[in-house]
Amino acid sequence: MTMTSEAFVGTGLITRPRSNAASDSAYRLRQLSEEIRKHLLTSLAVSRAAECAMTGLKAVRAEAAEPDWNGYGAKALDPDAYANAQRFLEALPTTAPVPEVSADQDGEIALDWDFGHRKALTIRIDPNGRCSYAWLRGKRASRGTEWLDDEIPSNILRALDQLVRDAQTYR
Amino acid sequence: MTNWFATRKLTDKSGAGVGTFKGRLTATELVTRFIFTRNNIAKDKNNPAAYRPKPNAFDPPADLELSTAHVTQLTDDEIWSVGRLTLTPKRRKLYARADLKVADYEKSKLVATRDNDPFERHTVVTGWPNPSDPDDRKSQILATCLELCHADSLKMVVLDEPIVLAD
Numbered sequence: 001m002t003m004t005s006e007a008f009v010g011t012g013l014i015t016r017p018r019s020n021a022a023s024d025s026a027y028r029l030r031q032l033s034e035e036i037r038k039h040l041l042t043s044l045a046v047s048r049a050a051e052c053a054m055t056g057l058k059a060v061r062a063e064a065a066e067p068d069w070n071g072y073g074a075k076a077l078d079p080d081a082y083a084n085a086q087r088f089l090e091a092l093p094t095t096a097p098v099p100e101v102s103a104d105q106d107g108e109i110a111l112d113w114d115f116g117h118r119k120a121l122t123i124r125i126d127p128n129g130r131c132s133y134a135w136l137r138g139k140r141a142s143r144g145t146e147w148l149d150d151e152i153p154s155n156i157l158r159a160l161d162q163l164v165r166d167a168q169t170y171r
Numbered sequence: 172m173t174n175w176f177a178t179r180k181l182t183d184k185s186g187a188g189v190g191t192f193k194g195r196l197t198a199t200e201l202v203t204r205f206i207f208t209r210n211n212i213a214k215d216k217n218n219p220a221a222y223r224p225k226p227n228a229f230d231p232p233a234d235l236e237l238s239t240a241h242v243t244q245l246t247d248d249e250i251w252s253v254g255r256l257t258l259t260p261k262r263r264k265l266y267a268r269a270d271l272k273v274a275d276y277e278k279s280k281l282v283a284t285r286d287n288d289p290f291e292r293h294t295v296v297t298g299w300p301n302p303s304d305p306d307d308r309k310s311q312i313l314a315t316c317l318e319l320c321h322a323d324s325l326k327m328v329v330l331d332e333p334i335v336l337a338d
Contacts, residue, residue, distance in 0.1 A: 063210055071207030071262035073232055102210040105230035112225050116217045118321045122226045122313060130306065134226075134314035136321055143314040145306040 053089045056101035057082070057109070064103035075107035080127030084148055085109035088125055091152050096160060099123075113160060115167040121159050135159045137166060192241075196283040198274035201324075202239040202294050204228060205254050206267040212329060222329045224269040226316035237296040241285045242270065251334060256290045258336040267329040275322035279315045 063069060064077035085101070088111070099111040104124055111123045121135040125148065133156050134143035146153030196202065204224070206212060211228035215221035231237040240257075242250045254265045273283045276296055285294040300311035319325075 060210065063208070068261060069208060070210065070227075072230075072238065074230075100213050100225060102225055102227055104227045105232060110225065110227050112213060114213055114216055114223060116215075120317060120321065122317050124309065124313060126309075130309075132306065132309040132313050134310060134317045136317055141314065141318070143310040145310050 050089070050092075050094070053092070053098045053101060054086070056098075057085055057089065060101050060103050060109065064107070069103070070105070072105070074103070074105045077103045077109070078107040078127045081108045081125055084127065084129050085111070085125045088123075088131070088148055088152065091150065093152075093157070097164060113163060115163050119163055119166060121156070121163055123156060131156060133159070135163065137163060191287075193285055193287055196241060196273045196285055196294065198272065198277055199243075200241060200273045200283070201243045201270055202273060202276070202283050202296070203242045203250060203253075203268045203270045204237070204239045205257055205265055206269065207262050207265055209266055212267055212327075222267070222327045224267075224320050224325075224327055226313060226320050228269055229316040229319045231296070231299050231312065235297065235299040235301060237281075237299070239283065239294045239296055240290075241283075241292045241294045247328070251330075253290070253292055255334060258334070260336065263336040265330070265334040267327065269319075270324075270326040270328065271319065271322055272324035275319065275324050278322070279318050281315070 061077055061082055064074070067076045068074060069076070089099075089101075097113055099113050102110045102112070104110045106124075106126070108127075109125045111125070113121045118136045118138055122133065124130075124132045126132075129148040131146045131148055131153055132143075133146065135141065142159070144155060146155055206224065206228055211225050213223050213225050215223050229237065240250075240253045242253065245253070250268065250270075251265075254268060258265060276283050280298055280300075281296050282298045283294050283296050285292065287293055300308060300315060302308050302311065
């Protein structure tokens, strides 16, 4: 059986189960993981955070529905980008900080986590599930492109995890 | 376009009047990016009274020419007066601005060129990364926008009430 459940280090809670395994025990483990996740989502604090992100997403859909919503000729928000962002937010570890949600010039969804000066992660989610990202951690910086499937791309999750840990360390 | 501050006598290194100056701006000059949507403004996590532009505030359009305004030595009110010039029937509200030294654009290999078109002091920021691979281009531009949001000289000014184009 090969099943991994990636920890969102620093919080100790789990993301959606990640497995290609087909055995009975793998199936049971997957179910158990999903039950834990659903249980967490019923807790006030966690469900409020998830709700907050979704509310932000809906507000962006309303604001960026028409072309030129930013005054600089932006494209209207693409419904497929919206749907992919919804998937992304649903797959986000339950205790991950809530991102700022907005739209970008190309009609994509922008997710931003800002932990202070030069401590930030920004992601763009396009209609095809492409996740362009860039982060800053002090003098270190990186960027890249990942594709959204059933879970958050690991490079993005790692970057977020590291930023959260830094923020907790220096609090 | 009538512009009272165009005649203001400011001097750059060449000694030309800044009011009529056209050309590449040097590192010490100040330019501002006007923000017409709340969508581009984030509260600073460490200081709830402060704000920060989101990276998409600097997203260049498809032609990769980011519109800004040259505002060196202008007072706050004068800068908002420049902002008023940018309002149009389709772009009716001005919420904020992000002031940055040209040096910080240059750190990201960008160039600020004042062209006074379509309004006096209009400045285009060019030199955005433009590799042929669209994925690469997107992530490079994103990284550049993120750098600009965290630039040393950044000063974000958010209005309590937006400036609204009069009917």
